[in-house]
Amino acid sequence: MKMNIQVNEKRIYGKRNQMIYGHFIEHFHRQIYDGIYDPESPLADEDGFRTDIMEAMKRIQIPILRWPGGCFVSSYHWKDAVGDERKPFFDKAWRVEDPNTFGTDEYIKMCKKIGCEPYICTNAGTGTAEEMSDWVEYCNLENEGQYAKWRIQNGYVEPYNVKYWSIGNENYGFWEIGAKSAEEWGRLVREAAKMMKHVDPQAELSAAALSDVDWNVNLLKNCGEFLDWISIHEYWDMVPEKNDLATYEQCMAYTVRIDHAVDEMRGLLKAMKLDKKIKIAFDEWNLRSWHHPNVHTIKQGIDKKDYLDPRDKNDDNSQYTMADAIFTASFLSAMNRNCDIVGMANFAPIVNTRGCIYSYSEGIVLRSTYHVFDLYVNYLGDTIIDIWSEEFPTMKVTHKNGTEMELETIDILATKWSDKPGLALSVINKHPVESQKINLSISCEGKKVDLYGISGETPDSYNDVNKNEVTIFKEDLGDFKSNMEIEIKPHSVNIIQVI
Numbered sequence: 001m002k003m004n005i006q007v008n009e010k011r012i013y014g015k016r017n018q019m020i021y022g023h024f025i026e027h028f029h030r031q032i033y034d035g036i037y038d039p040e041s042p043l044a045d046e047d048g049f050r051t052d053i054m055e056a057m058k059r060i061q062i063p064i065l066r067w068p069g070g071c072f073v074s075s076y077h078w079k080d081a082v083g084d085e086r087k088p089f090f091d092k093a094w095r096v097e098d099p100n101t102f103g104t105d106e107y108i109k110m111c112k113k114i115g116c117e118p119y120i121c122t123n124a125g126t127g128t129a130e131e132m133s134d135w136v137e138y139c140n141l142e143n144e145g146q147y148a149k150w151r152i153q154n155g156y157v158e159p160y161n162v163k164y165w166s167i168g169n170e171n172y173g174f175w176e177i178g179a180k181s182a183e184e185w186g187r188l189v190r191e192a193a194k195m196m197k198h199v200d201p202q203a204e205l206s207a208a209a210l211s212d213v214d215w216n217v218n219l220l221k222n223c224g225e226f227l228d229w230i231s232i233h234e235y236w237d238m239v240p241e242k243n244d245l246a247t248y249e250q251c252m253a254y255t256v257r258i259d260h261a262v263d264e265m266r267g268l269l270k271a272m273k274l275d276k277k278i279k280i281a282f283d284e285w286n287l288r289s290w291h292h293p294n295v296h297t298i299k300q301g302i303d304k305k306d307y308l309d310p311r312d313k314n315d316d317n318s319q320y321t322m323a324d325a326i327f328t329a330s331f332l333s334a335m336n337r338n339c340d341i342v343g344m345a346n347f348a349p350i351v352n353t354r355g356c357i358y359s360y361s362e363g364i365v366l367r368s369t370y371h372v373f374d375l376y377v378n379y380l381g382d383t384i385i386d387i388w389s390e391e392f393p394t395m396k397v398t399h400k401n402g403t404e405m406e407l408e409t410i411d412i413l414a415t416k417w418s419d420k421p422g423l424a425l426s427v428i429n430k431h432p433v434e435s436q437k438i439n440l441s442i443s444c445e446g447k448k449v450d451l452y453g454i455s456g457e458t459p460d461s462y463n464d465v466n467k468n469e470v471t472i473f474k475e476d477l478g479d480f481k482s483n484m485e486i487e488i489k490p491h492s493v494n495i496i497q498v499i
């Protein structure tokens with residue numbers, strides 16, 4: 001089947017916020033220590049940050065970076081990790097000692113070097129509303145109060161002006177230290193939000209929602225007036241205990257579920273008349289969940305160096321294939337289409353574990369998912385426009401739970417730029433072996449057509465140390481002609497620019 005694709009440039013879905021290309025970094029596995037922060041490494045700069053990782057982060061123009069957790073934050077006390085007297089603490093979420101040598105000042109310094117917005121997640125597990133608002137004071141007040149003065153004394157005269165704050169993490173979950181009931185959550189978020197906004201009225205606040213109507217209604221009723229964001233998290237291939245990763249086709253089946261949490265939240269915000277005030281922050285997302293073979297390391301008396309073992313399964317590069325890349329592209333296209341309500345999304349995490357960058361002592365690996373960010377950030381336009389086709393090819397896929405479904409294999413998103421002429425389309429082909437011919441019905445006679453894409457030899461292609469199976473290729477398709485046919489490779493993510 002040949003697809004005839006129509007674009008209506010005049011029908012605009014919205015101007016996408018760059019922040020949907022955000023990321024997350026947690027004190028977990030080798031994300032901070034032995035990851036981006038490694039003062040001993042010859043690749044580190046004068047402040048201890050790995051320059052190769054930061055350069056890769058700059059290339060994908062990371063707009064925002066959520067920190068320090070995750071579950072980690074729910075027993076974290078920020079005051080122990082600033083100033084000269086750092087107190088190591090035992091991290092009760094991941095059951096390891098954190099030296100606290102990387103704290104707020106190091107995080108802000110790192111964000112400045114990368115050129116991204118900081119986004120701080122507070123301790124709503126064992127922490128108090130007051131501790132959260134003290135943190136806002138430390139970061140954002142010029143010189144009033146003991147905490148702003150403490151920042152100045154630590155050598156940081158200018159306030160950090162952290163605009164984005166998340167109250168807590170997944171505090172609905174039994175796994176989270178200091179988990180809360182819906183009522184407790186509503187009360188804590190309300191008090192914390194009030195105090196944080198009293199310190200800095202410009203601070204934008206988010207708090208965790210859940211796929212549970214009672215929890216969300218309670219939160220929004222109690223705190224809607226204080227919140228600017230509502231936070232959702234999703235990992236589709238959940239395998240925290242075992243390592244039975246979904247097959248390529250099962251990963252494709254997950255792509256139809258991407259919009260689900262957004263649709264639910266949009267409906268609720270509309271019903272509560274909050275959709276013009278509160279936007280969705282998709283605060284943590286990734287196809288793969290994390291695997292934690294070493295959760296009992298300390299109990300079993302295994303040396304910490306084994307905990308930091310790069311052979312940790314989360315860091316097995318062969319697990320991040322074209323399936324991950326296609327899922328990531330499908331997610332980003334969906335968020336672009338939902339740009340009226342989704343204002344931020346943070347891929348979890350940026351480095352190591354299941355991140356899009358993998359680091360080792362001598363360098364980094366850019367996993368397949370990294371190249372998807374590169375394609376979307378650097379090659380797509382910022383305004384989402386209407387696109388359709390009368391027919392979409394399909395394939396049968398069997399979901400992990402055994403149910404069969406008919407899946408559309410082509411996903412298309414159309415964009416244009418607000419500051420220059422031209423169109424850029426994202427075309428994803430989920431089919432493992434069949435290429436797809438498309439025909440663009442657009443009036444762009446004589447404009448230049450370039451295709452930038454990733455595909456790899458097979459759906460299982462991946463990148464590793466000294467192995468680059470997935471990299472961005474460019475095809476110069478010449479000048480645009482009506483009825484021009486473009487061939488889309490199997491298992492590929494493509495940006496077609498007509499400029």
Ligand code: AHR
Nearest residue numbers: 069070071072169170290
């Ligand atoms: O990234 C590991 C954990 O996954 C995060 O701490 C938590 O927020 C999510 O469940």
